Amino acid sequence: MSDIILHHFDSSPFAEKVRLALGLKGLEWFSVEIPMVMPKPALTALTGGYRKTPVMQIGADIFCDTQCSAAALEQRFPTPSLFPHDSRGLCLALSQWSDNAFFQPGAGLSMGTNTELPEDILQDRREFFNFLDFSTLEQQLPHLYSQFRAQLQLVETMLADGRGYVLGNAASWADILAYFPIWMCRGNIASAASLLQSLPALLTWEKRMQQIGHGKPTHMAPEQALAIARDTAIDAVPEISAEAWPALELHTAVTVTPQDYGAVPVAGELLRLTQDEVAIRREDELAGEVVVHFPRIGYYVEASA
Secondary structure, eight states, X not given: OOOEEEEEOTTOHHHHHHHHHHHHTTOEEEEEEOXXXXXXXXXXXXXXXXXXSOEEEETTEEEESHHHHHHHHHHHOOSSOSSGGGOHHHHHHHHHIIIIIIHHHHHHHHHHHOTTSOHHHHHHHHHHOTTXXXXXXXXXXXXXXXXXXXXHHHHHHHTTTOOSBXXXXXXXXXXXXXXXXXXXXXXXXXXXXXXXXXXXXXXHHHHHHHTTOOOEEEEOOHHHHHHHHHHSOOOOOOEEOTTOSSOOOTTOEEEEEESSSSOOOEEEEEEEEOSSEEEEEEEETTTEEEEEEEESTTEEEEEXX
């Protein structure tokens, strides 16, 4: 089985989701540090332009979006499960809550209250986070605090009966989804301590989540990851579901684009289109022939003009 390679940077909250999934499963993996802002030439060679962090690589398979990475890890390493007690549907549905209602006000607070962010990162995120109006961000801060604090209260309520984790007695993807905005809060939001101080169940659970760790990472240079992609034959099984929309044929030239922010289209040849996944084949001079995977939820798939 090919090695797991995670392309990420340390301060990325979405990368923390996948690092925790690797920790929960106790996996060995290779860590490729990527720049925090564009350009990212080695990563772009693998993804075709996907802007979000992290990206997970296994051989010549490139997994974009943390939902896709979680599903790929679960398929290859089913024990311990990210989705205990048949909770896959619930956990993946909660991704929409954590990535939007929870993360977005937290991101606004990070941009609006963290005075230590370098100017190049601020400029990059102003262009990237189209869900924020940066011209009125200072005036929005009280509302953003209210929305983020209300989401924290939801997590407190989830844990209020004394359970160890969100779904019961075992850590799951649901816990990782609830935790990563709190991890971001600790590192980036002014008044983080005061936001969290009156949430005893959350604070106890937060310590348990911190103890999961990140598995067993080893540093890898970007050039090594590119060489692995070039030297690995693709083995994705083609599948076009009869129920999938839009109605497209195998090998159609398509673009796949996030529907929220970072909406950079990735072009390739359609290999898979199901209710769960989109996968396209593409070729690059540096990366060779790769298959780039996306979750079906949250992505436009369109035939190339």
